[in-house]
Amino acid sequence: MSTPTSNESGRLAAARYGKDKIRVFRVVREPAPSKVHHIVEYIVTALVEGDFDTSFTQADNSVVVATDSIKNITYYLAKTSPHVLDPTRFALHLGTVLVSKYAHLHRAYITVQQLRWARIDESGAPHTHAFWRDGDEKKVVRAEIEKLAAGKLTARVAAGLSDLLVLKTTGSAFENFVRDEFTTLLEVSDRIFSTSVDLTYRFKPLTINVGGAGDGLELLEEWVEGREKGSAWDGEEVAKAARQTTLEVFATDESASVQATLYKMGQALLAHHSQLDNVSYSLPNKHYIPVDMRYINEDNLTPLVAAPRFRKSLACTD
Numbered sequence: 001m002s003t004p005t006s007n008e009s010g011r012l013a014a015a016r017y018g019k020d021k022i023r024v025f026r027v028v029r030e031p032a033p034s035k036v037h038h039i040v041e042y043i044v045t046a047l048v049e050g051d052f053d054t055s056f057t058q059a060d061n062s063v064v065v066a067t068d069s070i071k072n073i074t075y076y077l078a079k080t081s082p083h084v085l086d087p088t089r090f091a092l093h094l095g096t097v098l099v100s101k102y103a104h105l106h107r108a109y110i111t112v113q114q115l116r117w118a119r120i121d122e123s124g125a126p127h128t129h130a131f132w133r134d135g136d137e138k139k140v141v142r143a144e145i146e147k148l149a150a151g152k153l154t155a156r157v158a159a160g161l162s163d164l165l166v167l168k169t170t171g172s173a174f175e176n177f178v179r180d181e182f183t184t185l186l187e188v189s190d191r192i193f194s195t196s197v198d199l200t201y202r203f204k205p206l207t208i209n210v211g212g213a214g215d216g217l218e219l220l221e222e223w224v225e226g227r228e229k230g231s232a233w234d235g236e237e238v239a240k241a242a243r244q245t246t247l248e249v250f251a252t253d254e255s256a257s258v259q260a261t262l263y264k265m266g267q268a269l270l271a272h273h274s275q276l277d278n279v280s281y282s283l284p285n286k287h288y289i290p291v292d293m294r295y296i297n298e299d300n301l302t303p304l305v306a307a308p309r310f311r312k313s314l315a316c317t318d
């Protein structure tokens with residue numbers, strides 16, 4: 001995967017390449033007596049930027065770390081990293097290794113999508129090594145690691161979730177929108193509201209000073225420690241809280257529109273997490289339109305038809 005772009009004069013303006021869709025599955029086995037197994041399944045994208053323009057402009061492969069090697073490094077860290085069970089830390093570890101090991105690579109862009117596996121319940125107790133796919137929802141982490149002057153890295157992390165499917169059967173209206181010759185939608189004071197939530201939140205960037213080069217692990221330890229000390233920063237905790245806040249606002253908001261509920265979700269996240277500097281939601285409306293059964297004298301629209309403007313538009317179409 002590569003994304004070179006050129007300006008009007010035909011010169012290479014920017015270039016980035018790497019590997020997409022690297023599948024990682026890792027089992028961490030606790031020893032006896034517990035013998036509990038922990039698992040993660042990730043889909044990883046690892047892209048790099050650096051001094052390799054000549055690989056695009058002069059077919060010079062001597063500056064190319066093969067995408068196959070990038071995949072192998074990802075596998076190697078999935079096997080060896082103490083951070084593998086935490087997608088944020090794993091992304092940071094992979095990024096720091098790539099820019100630390102190769103002097104001519106300056107930036108790494110790591111995306112980790114985590115698939116959902118939940119423990120199977122066995123007579124009320126979580127099973128030690130059997131799991132089920134707990135829906136299509138994914139946890140998503142995007143980490144950008146930039147090598148600055150010697151001994152300095154900047155980490156920018158955005159995280160969130162995708163494909164969280166939700167539905168509520170009341171507490172949602174959509175009224176008073178523009179009505180003109182193109183309007184066929186009826187106003188409703190009470191409707192089913194369903195959406196598939198995509199959420200991204202960005203953490204404030206952090207610059208860290210590091211002593212030596214290393215393979216990135218020491219840099220990461222320092223990064224993680226610095227983050228957690230004196231602040232509530234912890235990728236997994238924030239992910240859990242952000243998901244819960246999203247669900248609670250969805251459930252409790254007397255929604256005037258998808259737009260208004262979306263904004264409240266963003267406000268709630270920013271209010272709870274001072275370490276975030278940006279929140280973005282996408283909430284595509286999944287329509288459940290009641291079937292009009294008046295032709296057979298069956299009222300399938302009440303209580304959905306309380307608004308006066310709705311009655312008026314019904315009168316027009318009757």
Ligand SMILES: O=c1[nH]c(=O)c2[nH]c(=O)[nH]c2[nH]1
Nearest residue numbers: 173174185256257258259285
């Ligand atoms: O909450 C909504 N917002 C819209 O902008 C819109 N547009 C539409 O057709 N239905 C809805 N619902």
